[in-house]
Amino acid sequence: MPPKPAKFYSAQTYRRDESLGWLIKRITGSIVCMADRHMGPLGLTHAQWAPLLHLRLQGPGPVALLASELNIDPGALTRLLDRLEAKDLVRRERSSEDRRVVIVSLTEQGQQATAEVPAVLSEIFNQLLSGFTREEWRSLVSMLQRLAANGEALRAAQNNDEDEIQSE
Numbered sequence: 001m002p003p004k005p006a007k008f009y010s011a012q013t014y015r016r017d018e019s020l021g022w023l024i025k026r027i028t029g030s031i032v033c034m035a036d037r038h039m040g041p042l043g044l045t046h047a048q049w050a051p052l053l054h055l056r057l058q059g060p061g062p063v064a065l066l067a068s069e070l071n072i073d074p075g076a077l078t079r080l081l082d083r084l085e086a087k088d089l090v091r092r093e094r095s096s097e098d099r100r101v102v103i104v105s106l107t108e109q110g111q112q113a114t115a116e117v118p119a120v121l122s123e124i125f126n127q128l129l130s131g132f133t134r135e136e137w138r139s140l141v142s143m144l145q146r147l148a149a150n151g152e153a154l155r156a157a158q159n160n161d162e163d164e165i166q167s168e
Contacts, residue, residue: 002157003150020147031124038120042113043087047080049117052089052106056114060105063092089113 009018016022032046039049051070055061058069063081067074081104084090089110095101106114129137 002154027128030128031121034124034127035120038124039117042116044113044117048084048089049114051077051080052084052110052114053117053121055090055104055106056111056117060103062095063102063104066104084110 035049036046039045042049044052051066051072054066054070063077064074066072067077070077072080081090081092085092087109088107090104091107092102092104095103132140
């Protein structure tokens with residue numbers, strides 16, 4: 001069940017500089033720009049290092065799950081995986097339990113290529129958090145985790161509603 005909506009925003013008082021979407025987009029843009037500067041010499045773009053990092057941290061998994069978790073169109077992810085496979089950074093294999101499922105994993109070269117990504121992102125995040133106290137940082141992380149959980153609950157409820165409509 002989705003959480004009960006708050007009443008912080010209204011059409012009459014809506015301001016872009018207070019918009020969650022706008023602020024998150026600006027922050028994400030800053031992270032991607034700074035990370036791409038650091039990842040460029042490693043031969044990786046954001047489109048490449050983001051799924052590689054996910055595989056490094058989460059381990060091998062189904063392509064469909066990777067697309068869902070990274071919010072990437074499955075067709076676009078397939079094309080990206082083609083390029084990463086050509087660079088010998090990932091490998092795809094059919095699941096032995098279900099031949100319809102394709103499992104993607106990092107190669108040894110993919111492991112090496114992503115070895116520096118956590119350090120680069122840590123440096124960037126620490127720069128973005130300049131002036132924050134540890135308590136403010138923990139509070140921010142906690143609030144963002146709650147926001148993400150609310151978003152996932154809303155997404156799941158919407159998917160359930162769409163499933164019900166389609167079955168009618």
